[in-house]
Structure formats: C-alpha cells, structure tokens
Amino acid sequence: MGLRRLLALSAVAAAYGVAALTAAGAVKAQTSILNVSYDVSRELYKDVNAAFVPHWKSTSGETIVINQSHGGSSRQALSVIGGLEADVVTMNQSPDVDILVERGGLVAKDWRSHFPHGATPYSTFSVFLVRKANPKQIKNWNDLTRSGLQVIVPNPKTSGNGRYTYLAAWGYALKTQGSEAKAREFVTSLFANVPVLDGGGRGASTTFTQRDVGDVLVTFENEAVALQKEFGSDKFEIVYPSISIDASAPLAVVDKVVDKRGTRKQATAYLEFLFSPTGQEIIARHHFRPRDPAVLARYAERFPKVETFTVEAFLGGWPKVQKEHFADGAIYDQIAVKR
Amino acid sequence: MRATSARRVLPGFGLSLGFTLAYLSLVVLIPLAAVFLKSATLSLSAFWDIVSSPRVVATYRLSFGASLLAAAINVVFGLLLAWALVRYSFPFKRLIDALVDLPFALPTAVAGISLTAIYAKNGLLGQFLEPLGIKIAFTPRGILIALIFIGLPFIVRTVQPVIEDLETEFEEAAACLGATRWQTIVRVVLPALLPALLTGFALAFARAVGEYGSVIFIAGNLPMISEITPLIIITKLEQYDYAGATAVASVMLIVSFLLLLLINALQAWTRRSARKG
Numbered sequence: 001m002g003l004r005r006l007l008a009l010s011a012v013a014a015a016y017g018v019a020a021l022t023a024a025g026a027v028k029a030q031t032s033i034l035n036v037s038y039d040v041s042r043e044l045y046k047d048v049n050a051a052f053v054p055h056w057k058s059t060s061g062e063t064i065v066i067n068q069s070h071g072g073s074s075r076q077a078l079s080v081i082g083g084l085e086a087d088v089v090t091m092n093q094s095p096d097v098d099i100l101v102e103r104g105g106l107v108a109k110d111w112r113s114h115f116p117h118g119a120t121p122y123s124t125f126s127v128f129l130v131r132k133a134n135p136k137q138i139k140n141w142n143d144l145t146r147s148g149l150q151v152i153v154p155n156p157k158t159s160g161n162g163r164y165t166y167l168a169a170w171g172y173a174l175k176t177q178g179s180e181a182k183a184r185e186f187v188t189s190l191f192a193n194v195p196v197l198d199g200g201g202r203g204a205s206t207t208f209t210q211r212d213v214g215d216v217l218v219t220f221e222n223e224a225v226a227l228q229k230e231f232g233s234d235k236f237e238i239v240y241p242s243i244s245i246d247a248s249a250p251l252a253v254v255d256k257v258v259d260k261r262g263t264r265k266q267a268t269a270y271l272e273f274l275f276s277p278t279g280q281e282i283i284a285r286h287h288f289r290p291r292d293p294a295v296l297a298r299y300a301e302r303f304p305k306v307e308t309f310t311v312e313a314f315l316g317g318w319p320k321v322q323k324e325h326f327a328d329g330a331i332y333d334q335i336a337v338k339r
Numbered sequence: 340m341r342a343t344s345a346r347r348v349l350p351g352f353g354l355s356l357g358f359t360l361a362y363l364s365l366v367v368l369i370p371l372a373a374v375f376l377k378s379a380t381l382s383l384s385a386f387w388d389i390v391s392s393p394r395v396v397a398t399y400r401l402s403f404g405a406s407l408l409a410a411a412i413n414v415v416f417g418l419l420l421a422w423a424l425v426r427y428s429f430p431f432k433r434l435i436d437a438l439v440d441l442p443f444a445l446p447t448a449v450a451g452i453s454l455t456a457i458y459a460k461n462g463l464l465g466q467f468l469e470p471l472g473i474k475i476a477f478t479p480r481g482i483l484i485a486l487i488f489i490g491l492p493f494i495v496r497t498v499q500p501v502i503e504d505l506e507t508e509f510e511e512a513a514a515c516l517g518a519t520r521w522q523t524i525v526r527v528v529l530p531a532l533l534p535a536l537l538t539g540f541a542l543a544f545a546r547a548v549g550e551y552g553s554v555i556f557i558a559g560n561l562p563m564i565s566e567i568t569p570l571i572i573i574t575k576l577e578q579y580d581y582a583g584a585t586a587v588a589s590v591m592l593i594v595s596f597l598l599l600l601l602i603n604a605l606q607a608w609t610r611r612s613a614r615k616g
Binding site (some may be wrong): 072074075078099103154157158194195196197198199204206210211212213227326327328329333336337 | 389392394417452455456459460461462476477529555556557560561562563573574575576577579580583
C-alpha cells in the first residue's frame with residue numbers, strides 16, 4: 001500500500017471515529033433518561049421501558065426515551081461515580097447504591113425511604129440448578145459440601161450473585177449448626193468444591209450449561225428459570241433449598257444528575273412505575289418475585305414458598321457483612337486461600 | 340537555539356521533540372502518574388501488606404511466568420511461521436498471512452470464550468484431551484493457551500520484514516564456504532534475526548502481562564491457583580478499593596518496565612555484537 005493511500009485511509013478512519021463519537025453525544029437533545037443497571041436485568045428493563053414509554057406519553061403527553069446500560073452491578077456503580085450520567089440506578093445489592101451516597105453524595109442518604117418496600121420493587125434468591133433427574137441427589141445446602149461434588153458459583157469478590165450465594169450458605173449453617181465457627185467450616189468446604197470462579201452470574205451459567213462443568217449451579221431463581229427455559233426442563237432441574245437469602249433489588253434516583261438535567265419528574269415516575277400493578281406484572285413475568293400480593297398470588301404456581309432471611313435482619317447489615325466477609329483479608333479471602 | 344538548529348541536517352527538531360513529549364505525556368505519562376499518585380495515598384506498610392499478600396504474590400508468579408513462557412513459545416513457532424511465509428510459496432499463502440493478524444483484531448473476550456469452548460471437556464479439542472488427563476480450560480494451562488494466542492502476531496509481524504530483507508546470498512555463501520545447515524542457521528541467520536526476535540518477544544510479553552479479557556474466561560480464577568494479577572486489580576476496583584488496586588498495578592508496572600528495559604538492553608547488546616562480528 002502506498003504511503004499516500006495509507007495516509008488517506010487513516011484520515012478517513014479518524015474522521016469516521018470523530019463523527020461516531022460526536023453522534024453519541026448528540027442523542028441527548030431529546031427528553032431522555034438513562035437507567036444504569038446490573039448484568040442480568042437487560043431483558044426485564046427492555047420490557048419495562050416498552051411499557052413505560054406509552055404510559056408516560058398518555059399521562060404527561062411527553063415523549064420520552066429510556067436508555068439502558070448494563071454490566072456488573074459494582075462496576076456500574078463505579079461508572080456512575082466516575083461521571084456516567086445515570087438518572088436512575090437499578091442494582092442487585094444495596095451496597096452498590098450506598099456507595100453512591102458515600103462517594104460524592106450522588107444519591108440521598110435516605111434513598112430507601114423514597115420508594116415502597118425499602119426501594120426494592122422485587123426480590124429473588126439463590127436456588128440450585130442441577131442436571132436432569134438430579135443424579136447427585138442435591139436437595140439442600142449441606143449437600144453442596146459433600147466431597148467430590150463440583151459446585152459452580154460466580155466469584156463472590158466480583159459478583160453480587162456470588163456474594164449472595166456465599167451469604168446464603170453462611171446463613172444456612174448459622175441457622176442449622178448454631179455457631180460462626182461451624183458456619184466458617186461449612187463455607188470453607190463448600191467453596192473447596194468450586195472448580196471455576198467466573199466473574200459474574202452469566203459467566204457461571206455458561207460454564208455450567210455450555211461447558212458442562214459441575215454438578216450444580218447456584219444462582220438467582222430468575223436466572224435458573226431462564227436457563228431451564230432456554231435449554232429445556234429435560235436437561236436441567238431447579239432445586240429449592242429449605243432456606244435461602246433474600247436478594248432484593250434496590251433502586252434510586254441519582255439526585256445530582258436529575259437536578260442538573262432537569263429530569264427528576266421523569267426519573268421518579270419511571271421508578272414508581274415499577275411498583276405499579278403493570279410494572280409488577282412485568283417483573284413477575286421475568287421470574288423476579290413481585291411485591292404486590294395480588295400479582296404474586298396470580299403467579300403463585302411460579303413461585304414456590306421458601307423461607308428466606310435478609311442481610312439486614314439476620315446478618316447485621318451490608319456494611320458489617322462487607323467488612324467481616326468480603327473485605328481484603330476478611331473471612332472469604334481466608335477460606336479461599338486455604339483451599 | 341537558532342544556531343544549533345541551523346546546524347542540524349534535518350529541520351523541525353524542536354517542533355517534533357516538543358510534540359513527542361506532549362503526546363507521550365498526554366497518552367502515557369499522565370495516566371501512569373495518576374496510578375502512582377493514587378497508590379501513594381497508602382502508608383508504606385499498608386502498601387507492602389497489599390502487594391506482598393500470598394494471594395497477590397501467587398498472581399505475580401502466574402502472570403509473569405505464563406507471559407514469559409507464552410512469549411518464548413511464540414518466539415519459536417512465530418519464527419517458523421514467519422520463515423515459511425517469507426521463504427516458501429504455497430497455495431493460500433496470502434490468506435494464511437492475513438490470518439496471523441486475527442488475534443490483533445478479535446475482541447479479547449470473544450477469543451477467551453471461543454478458546455474456552457474449544458478446550459472445555461465437551462469442546463472440539465477438550466473432548467479428546469480430557470480423557471488423556473490433560474485439562475486445559477479452567478487451569479493455568481488455559482491461561483498459557485490464551486496468552487500464546489494473543490501474542491503470536493507480535494513475533495511474526497516483527498520478524499517477517501527482517502527475514503524479507505535477509506538475502507539468500509548470505510546463506511549460499513555460508514554453504515559455499517563449507518558451513519553445515521545447522522552452522523548457517525546458528526551463525527548467519529539467527530544473529531541477523533535476534534534483535535527483531537527480542538522486540539517481538541518484548542511486545543508479546545508486554546501484551547500478555549496486561550491481558551484480561553481473553554484469560555478471564557478460560558482461567559477458572561481460583562485463588563492461589565489460576566488468578567492473574569489484572570483480576571486482582573479488577574477485584575479491588577469492584578470493591579471500591581482504588582488505592583489497593585493502584586498499589587498492585589504499580590508493582591506490575593514497575594516489574595514490567597524493568598523486564599522491558601532488560602530486554603531492550605539485551606537487544607542493544609546483540610545489535611552491537613552483531614555489528615562487531
């Protein structure tokens with residue numbers, strides 16, 4: 001290739017790049033809000049947005065565009081701290097909203113009281129997905145510690161899903177065996193059975209379903225149902241443990257951003273819509289457990305009753321859990337290094 | 340100033356040096372300085388505790404070890420590949436030549452996922468390897484495979500032009516003077532290629548040390564066994580521990596920089612000795 005042609009080509013490429021970058025910036029002119037959310041809520045919010053846009057048009061007469069951004073929950077929070085202009089955040093664990101209060105005061109301190117149910121429109125919890133006919137007879141958390149079994153869990157250090165699994169196992173042991181020392185032994189032998197630690201929930205699903213690794217996948221109920229639907233119930237079965245951890249999905253309006261962009265009204269209405277019967281219906285359709293009792297009753301056969309405990313009530317709250325279990329050098333690190 | 344620039348044969352020294360410094364600062368030095376500044380918020384003992392914890396040290400061993408090994412393997416096979424591409428003609432040569440660049444262009448996550456799919460126990464190659472007791476996916480071996488994959492073009496593309504410039508007359512002359520084939524390779528061909536090979540090695544190594552996307556899918560990411568240093572950094576970031584993340588990052592940067600400096604020195608030395616010889 002001649003030098004001249006090369007130069008011309010790179011000039012075209014550069015011009016194209018600049019055009020693409022500025023075009024991305026220009027979209028903002030319309031009334032739009034950005035929902036920054038976690039990894040596996042993509043499908044849910046696609047449906048929610050499709051329902052909210054006509055709803056908002058009929059109530060306010062305004063045409064609105066909802067943009068979505070998805071990724072690992074904590075990484076998304078980091079982006080918002082770093083300047084991603086999210087009007088609302090919809091995460092899968094409350095530390096990822098609390099951090100927005102701590103760093104830069106992006107969200108009001110009392111965000112939990114701004115919406116019903118502690119600002120969590122739905123919850124889910126950790127369940128087991130096993131291979132067809134449950135060949136290893138996995139029924140409850142204590143089965144996961146049997147030697148020779150392979151348990152697939154996403155990395156608790158990088159994934160909210162993995163963190164909930166760890167805490168569910170910890171809580172189960174605490175409830176059934178009574179002491180923290182026993183609980184520690186329990187999670188140690190459980191995590192000694194983990195052959196792969198994927199970065200996030202979807203990665204773990206792929207490892208279990210496509211790579212054929214492991215006897216059981218521990219993941220959120222909605223993810224387990226989605227996997228079973230995709231691959232067929234003749235391949236995988238869902239097992240509900242006797243007890244699990246309540247994983248309520250928190251959301252908040254990002255005050256600093258909506259005040260700057262003048263979108264508080266729209267952002268608040270968008271989040272309130274999730275608590276409305278229509279929103280709750282969409283949530284239930286995606287196999288997240290809705291808060292509205294009427295909707296829950298309608299989908300009762302989808303949601304077997306399972307006893308759950310919360311991080312706040314049973315484990316002393318997220319800051320404590322974070323410090324004692326997941327901080328560098330804390331219990332999770334200690335048991336992980338010992339394997 | 341005017342007097343000195345007038346004496347230079349090439350004009351524009353001041354302008355180009357100024358531009359070089361400004362560009363390098365903007366693109367490289369300022370972000371790197373930010374890393375060191377952030378890690379400087381830690382006390383010395385806290386810094387040391389973070390960067391010397393057993394789990395982090397295990398990742399250095401894996402990251403640097405696997406990267407060096409992958410680059411070394413690529414030097415051997417990349418050289419063969421480049422040699423074949425330059426010296427022989429065969430059908431679809433252009434196509435194969437273009438294939439070499441693919442690891443450059445492929446998003447690393449795609450590379451990681453496809454390698455995992457191939458080497459998992461139900462994968463294209465894994466199904467034959469696993470019964471033989473060779474596990475690749477979700478072990479450190481998988482990391483090596485991924486790093487070899489992403490490093491290959493660096494060696495081939497740096498050595499290829501040098502082989503093209505290498506006149507076959509030298510080899511013929513060596514043969515006429517009674518050199519065996521082996522002597523021709525060791526005494527004539529390799530010394531000429533060595534500087535380029537070292538450059539390729541350095542590039543492939545540097546790329547491999549920082550690689551995250553492709554490795555993360557195939558590694559298994561078990562603490563003390565198959566965690567790479569970039570994963571530790573990401574893990575710390577996701578826990579909002581910026582200072583800890585930059586502490587590990589700065590160790591990585593310093594070690595990489597020293598290793599690259601060493602390779603550069605080696606390269607300068609081989610150039611000099613080649614000229615003398």
